[in-house]
Structure formats: structure tokens, C-alpha cells
Amino acid sequence: MNLKQILFGFVGAAVIGGVGFQLYGQYVTTDHTGVPLPADSARQIAFDLSRYSGARLKAAYPDADAFLGESLQPGEVDASAALIATLVEKTRADYYGPGKARRDAHPKSHGCVTATMQFDADLPAQLTGGVIQSGASYEALVRFSNGSPNPMTPDVNGDTRGMAIKLFGAPGEKLFSAPGDENVQDFIMISSPFFFINSAKSYTKFFEAINSGKIWKMAAIPFYLGVKGSTQAVRMMRQKIANPLETRYWSVVPSQLGTGDARQVIKFSARPLGPRNSQIPANPAPNFLRQAMATTLSRGPYQMEFMIQRRGNTELSVEDSIPEWPETKAAFQRVGVLTIHQQNFSTPERDMYCENQSFNPWHSLPAHRPLGMISRTRRVVYQAIAELRHQMNSASYPTGLPANENALP
Numbered sequence: 001m002n003l004k005q006i007l008f009g010f011v012g013a014a015v016i017g018g019v020g021f022q023l024y025g026q027y028v029t030t031d032h033t034g035v036p037l038p039a040d041s042a043r044q045i046a047f048d049l050s051r052y053s054g055a056r057l058k059a060a061y062p063d064a065d066a067f068l069g070e071s072l073q074p075g076e077v078d079a080s081a082a083l084i085a086t087l088v089e090k091t092r093a094d095y096y097g098p099g100k101a102r103r104d105a106h107p108k109s110h111g112c113v114t115a116t117m118q119f120d121a122d123l124p125a126q127l128t129g130g131v132i133q134s135g136a137s138y139e140a141l142v143r144f145s146n147g148s149p150n151p152m153t154p155d156v157n158g159d160t161r162g163m164a165i166k167l168f169g170a171p172g173e174k175l176f177s178a179p180g181d182e183n184v185q186d187f188i189m190i191s192s193p194f195f196f197i198n199s200a201k202s203y204t205k206f207f208e209a210i211n212s213g214k215i216w217k218m219a220a221i222p223f224y225l226g227v228k229g230s231t232q233a234v235r236m237m238r239q240k241i242a243n244p245l246e247t248r249y250w251s252v253v254p255s256q257l258g259t260g261d262a263r264q265v266i267k268f269s270a271r272p273l274g275p276r277n278s279q280i281p282a283n284p285a286p287n288f289l290r291q292a293m294a295t296t297l298s299r300g301p302y303q304m305e306f307m308i309q310r311r312g313n314t315e316l317s318v319e320d321s322i323p324e325w326p327e328t329k330a331a332f333q334r335v336g337v338l339t340i341h342q343q344n345f346s347t348p349e350r351d352m353y354c355e356n357q358s359f360n361p362w363h364s365l366p367a368h369r370p371l372g373m374i375s376r377t378r379r380v381v382y383q384a385i386a387e388l389r390h391q392m393n394s395a396s397y398p399t400g401l402p403a404n405e406n407a408l409p
């Protein structure tokens with residue numbers, strides 16, 4: 001474990017996060033019209049965002065599915081409310097001013113690209129569910145990003161990278177939909193098969209420490225994360241890549257596949273199929289990853305295979321996001337191919353569309369329900385931050401594929 005690297009990696013967020021802002025978020029017992037919230041409001045998070053537009057976040061915290069190995073941690077709902085309060089303050093401090101608000105995590109985009117997801121023909125029944133059906137095909141949008149909370153961080157710095165896929169034309173009632181296109185299914189991944197936090201208590205302390213800006217609080221981060229979590233945090237933050245297309249991504253946390261008694265637990269991953277011969281330039285420009293992607297896609301399409309890893313009868317944990325599910329115990333199996341089209345995506349119009357998009361693991365059919373504590377937390381946190389940044393920017397969520405989607409240079 002290298003404490004210095006952890007602190008240096010987190011310090012950007014802490015410094016920009018600001019010091020001494022009062023938390024103003026609170027539980028409320030009535031909605032914005034004054035009507036009392038339902039009696040089960042202990043499971044309800046209603047968060048006051050009225051400083052921006054008079055709106056309040058109303059989101060039911062998910063139940064645990066014991067059949068699939070989920071269980072609620074003590075204090076989990078309160079921890080999520082505390083986390084929202086911290087991240088709202090941080091967003092407000094980092095991006096003060098109309099039109100400036102960005103995502104709290106993964107704010108730096110290398111670009112949003114259009115693609116087609118083609119699921120394989122003749123998939124065995126145990127690999128199907130929801131949108132994953134033999135021969136099914138979907139138009140898609142993919143956003144590639146850096147994980148760093150500081151969007152100015154140069155691409156050459158070590159970081160965890162993100163790949164968020166949105167499939168269009170996926171009908172059926174969703175677990176959550178942002179205003180706009182309700183027929184979407186999102187799959188969100190990062191360039192790591194494991195995470196570094198697995199308890200509600202530790203993530204609250206972790207984010208509080210980062211946002212306090214106080215060195216003595218940040219020095220305690222390794223104690224909140226533990227040896228394994230700290231080691232994995234460092235490994236995640238040290239990743240250097242030459243081209244976001246030539247990188248492998250994992251869901252990290254599990255989700256459901258299928259419904260009813262046949263439902264099972266899976267993770268998913270996308271792996272490059274095209275050439276992987278990009279090199280980090282000798283004197284890399286701050287945004288060289290965008291350039292690398294643009295060069296590849298100006299020459300032709302790029303393909304990645306989409307795979308799922310079935311938990312099956314293994315003891316692999318649904319709740320604990322720190323240990324990786326070893327492929328020796330649960331192999332990844334290909335279910336389809338994502339073809340990213342040849343295109344010029346690096347335009348101001350596409351970037352604005354991309355900025356106003358929202359990817360959320362709960363933009364999902366019940367057949368792909370996200371699972372585990374981290375997923376349940378993301379149910380309320382992503383909605384809160386996406387709504388907040390849209391309110392701060394007076395922006396609306398785009399609908400459907402971007403205009404002029406495959407414009408070539």
C-alpha cells in the first residue's frame with residue numbers, strides 16, 4: 001500500500017471540493033407541495049434541492065433481493081442520504097455558476113460515440129434475459145471518460161476509465177427513467193474488475209474526508225478503506241491507457257439477468273476485438289485519448305465483444321464489491337458484439353449532447369436490476385447529481401441518438 005499515492009490521487013477532489021460549506025440537505029417529511037410522504041418514508045430519500053429550482057429528489061431506496069444474495073447493511077439508507085449531501089455540496093462548490101455543473105464522477109469525456117449492439121444468434125437460454133436475446137440488435141450511444149473528479153486532469157495521469165453504454169429501442173417499464181427517452185437500457189463499466197469500498201459506513205467517511213479538504217481527515221482514508229481497499233484504490237488510480245477503445249471494461253458490481261424464479265446474478269464486461277496497437281505519445285497532449293479515439297474512428301469502425309459472467313452456484317459475493325470474481329470460478333461468455341461506427345464525434349454539438357446525457361445503472365429493465373450495496377446507493381446518488389447538474393445548467397436531457405450521428409470529417 002502506498003499512502004502517498006492515495007493522498008495525491010484524492011487531493012485534487014479535496015482541494016476543488018472546498019472547505020467549510022454548510023450542508024443544507026435534509027430529510028423532509030412532505031413533498032414539494034406539502035403533502036406528507038408515505039409512512040414508509042424511512043426507505044424514502046427526499047432531498048431538498050430547492051436552492052436551485054424548488055425541486056426535491058424523491059427516490060425510493062431499493063429493497064434487497066435475498067433470493068439473489070442481497071442484504072441491507074445497517075445504516076445504509078442514512079449513509080446514502082449523507083453521501084448525497086456531501087456530493088451536492090461538492091458539485092455546488094466545484095461548479096459554481098450557471099451552465100458549469102458537471103458530473104461528480106467521470107466528468108471528463110473523451111467523447112460520445114454511436115454504435116450498434118448486435119447480440120449473437122442462438123444464445124443458450126442461460127445467457128439470455130431482458131435486452132439480451134438471440135439475434136436482437138440495438139442502436140447505441142457510448143460515453144468514454146476518465147474517472148478523476150477533476151475534469152482538467154491530463155489523460156496521461158493514472159486513472160480508472162469509464163465506458164457507459166446506452167441501448168435505444170428497449171421497450172418495457174424501467175426501474176428508473178430520466179425525463180426523455182424511456183426506452184433505454186444502460187450498462188456502465190470501468191477499466192477495473194474490482195472496487196475499493198464495500199461498506200456504507202466507509203464510503204460516507206471516505207467522501208466526507210475527501211470533501212473536508214483537511215489533511216488529517218484524508219490521512220485517515222486508508223483506515224476507512226482497509227489494507228485491501230487501499231491497495232485496490234491505488235491499483236485503480238494508476239491505470240495508464242493509450243486509447244479508450246483498446247481498453248477492457250467491467251461492470252465491477254453485479255446485476256440480475258432474467259426475471260422470476262429463473263433470475264440469476266451476473267457481471268458484464270466489454271473487451272476490444274479490434275487492433276490494440278496504440279501507444280502513449282512521447283509528449284502527450286492533455287486530451288490525447290480523445291485524439292486517439294478520433295483517429296481510430298476516422299479510419300473505420302471498431303468492435304468490442306460484450307460478455308457476461310454468471311455467478312452460478314459459486315459463493316462469489318453479491319454484496320462485497322472489493323473481491324474480483326475470478327474467471328477461473330466463473331468464466332466470461334460472449335453474448336454479442338458492439339460495433340462503434342466510423343464517425344467524427346469530436347464536435348461541439350456532440351459534446352453538448354454528451355454533457356447533458358445521463359447514464360444510470362438503474363435506467364434498466366427489471367431483468368437487468370443492479371445488485372448489491374454499491375448499486376443500491378447508486379440508485380439515489382446518480383439521480384440526485386444528474387438532476388442537480390441539469391438544474392444548475394438549466395439543461396434538459398437529450399432524447400434519442402445525437403443528430404448527424406455518423407458525420408464523417
Ligand code: HEM
Pocket residue numbers: 083087102103104105106143144145161162163164188189190195203250251252253357358359374377378381382385386389
Ligand atoms: C458508492 C459508489 C459510487 C458512487 C457514489 C458513484 C457516483 C457517481 C456519480 C454521482 C456519477 C455522475 C452521475 C451523473 O451526474 O450523471 C457517476 C458516474 C459514473 N460512475 Fe459512479 N459511483 C459509484 C460507483 C461506481 C461503480 C462501482 C462504477 C463501476 C461501473 C461506476 C462507474 C461510473 C461511470 C463509468 C460513470 C460515468 C457515466 C457517464 O458516462 O455518464 N461508479 N458515479
